[in-house]
Amino acid sequence: MVAVRRGDVTATLAAGESVLDGLARHGVTLPSSCRAGACQSCLVRAVAGTPPPAAQQGLREGLRRQGYFLACCARPQEDLELAEGDADLDVEATVTVLDRLAPDVVRVGLRPARSLGHRAGQFVTVTPPGGPSRAYSIASASDAPELELHVRAIPGGAVSGWLAERARVGDRVTLRGPAGECFYVAGRAEQPLLLAGTGTGIAPLFGLLQDALREGHRGRIVVVHGSVAREGQYLETSLAALAAAHAQLEVHHAVLQGEPGCAPGAHARCSVWGGSIASVVASVVPSPKGFNITLCGDPSVVAGMRRALFLAGAALTEIRADAFLPSAA
Ligand SMILES: Cc1cc2nc3c(=O)[nH]c(=O)nc-3n(C[C@H](O)[C@H](O)[C@H](O)COP(=O)(O)OP(=O)(O)OC[C@H]3O[C@@H](n4cnc5c(N)ncnc54)[C@H](O)[C@@H]3O)c2cc1C
Ligand code: FES
Known part of the structure; x- marks a missing residue:
């Protein structure tokens, strides 16, 4: 039996139970959202005992060294004592x-x-x-x-x-x-980039894109934004302005409920497609080998595109993703 102590509460974890669930069963509710290791809302710090490495995946090295871990995916093998508050974060x-x-x-x-x-x-x-x-x-x-x-x-x-x-x-x-790791990595200015996201999944890609252009990225940059309807293409004007100013950038709007086929967009290097984002990505980057790829937004679409791009030749080490997992509440 593993015990987790926080303040004056000691929770004995049932077999396979997470620290988050075990503490909740004993009346201690920690912040949480996705309960799947994606959002880091449930970050806690062990002041005694070693957190399981699986619960530290994706955390910055500095946080790992200080004993931080994700309570939702921590199933420890030894007793832990947790800090009560982490206001310094x-x-x-x-x-x-x-x-x-x-x-x-x-x-x-x-x-x-x-x-x-x-x-x-x-x-x-x-x-x-x-x-x-x-x-x-x-x-x-x-x-x-x-x-x-x-x-x-x-x-x-x-x-x-x-x-x-x-x-x-x-x-x-x-x-x-x-x-998270969906940021522009400098030093490979000639490498082609594929940035594909659904809904507000375009937000991190837009940030990354601005950094890439500011840092003088010279390789081809392909942005694909997926939405259900045309009005979901809320960054169309801003992306067209960037495409007009940067010859290496092309922008594709994938509208699930749109007219089938490909129509011109707001600039010569922009186009509007009817269909799923995955089908548009497959059309505009049929051979993703050598691309550095960032995928964001709907979790099932992100997972599907990652698989399809890998099967089409992309290296898994070149694919980074943030799946926008909803809260599990
Ligand atoms: C790494 C990461 C990055 C994210 N980045 C963004 C971002 O940039 N922009 C953004 O808008 N969101 C983003 N999200 C999602 C965001 O964290 C919240 O999950 C979302 O805003 C809903 O939270 P809420 O408190 O408003 O709804 P909640 O109170 O959590 O949920 C209310 C109800 O809506 C349902 N619900 C929640 N999300 C959805 C959904 N997407 N579709 C349909 N039903 C849903 C819930 O199941 C629940 O029944 C991100 C998530 C992760 C994990
Ligand atoms: S990472 Fe634990 S709740 Fe999201």
């Missing part, structure tokens, strides 16, 4: 922008009280006052003075609903992070 931020990019997408500007040391395309967890924590990806360039997030408003959503309907400029939220 939290950064207060002020809401500076709230406007609509599309009927169901809100642009959220945030000014953190101190630098997060983030890269565009990574994600942060956002906690409104008294609310749960959710992960959102960074759409602004790494050197932008403020963070920009693109949040799809989900009816009844605890955090997206608050941001879309009740938050006001000047409100405060708490940020944690950054986390």
Whole structure:
């Protein structure tokens, strides 16, 4: 039997039970969202005992060294004692922008009280006052003075609903992070890039793209944005402006409910396709070998594209992805 202690509560874990679930059974509710290792909302720190390596996957080296791990996927083999609070990881931020990019997408500007040391395309967890924590990806360039997030408003959503309907400029939220690996890696300026995302999955790719162009990336850059309807292509104008200024960039809008075939877009290097994002990716990059690939958005679409691109010749080590897993609540 493994015991996990936090403050004056000691939870004895049932066989195969996670630290998150074991503590909840003993009345200690830790923040959580996806419960699958993707969002890092459930980050906790062991002050005694060794966390299981599987629960530290994807964490920054500095966090791993300090004993941080993800409570939702930790099934420890030895007793652990957890720190009670980790306020030093939290950064207060002020809401500076709230406007609509599309009927169901809100642009959220945030000014953190101190630098997060983030890269565009990574994600942060956002906690409104008294609310749960959710992960959102960074759409602004790494050197932008403020963070920009693109949040799809989900009816009844605890955090997206608050941001879309009740938050006001000047409100405060708490940020944690950054986390994730969907950022531009300098040093391979000739390598072709494929950036494919659905819905607000275009947000981290837009941030990454701005960094790549600013750093002088010279290889072909293929952006594919998937949406259900045409109005979901909320960055069309901004992407067309970038395509007009950068000959190495081409932009493809994949509209699931769109007219079959391929029509011209807002610039000569932009096009609008009817069909799934996976079919458009297969058409515009039939041979992905040699590409560096970033995939974001709907979890099942991301998983399907990763598999298809690997089978078509892409190296798994060249594919990075953030699946926007919903909360498991
Ligand atoms: C790494 C990562 C990065 C992310 N980046 C972004 C981002 O940049 N932009 C963004 O908009 N979201 C992003 N998400 C998703 C985000 O974290 C939240 O899950 C989402 O905003 C819903 O949270 P909520 O509190 O509003 O809804 P909740 O209160 O968690 O859910 C309310 C209800 O809606 C359902 N629901 C939740 N999500 C969806 C969905 N996508 N479709 C249909 N039903 C749903 C829930 O099951 C529940 O029944 C990201 C997720 C991860 C893991
Ligand atoms: S990583 Fe644990 S709840 Fe998302």
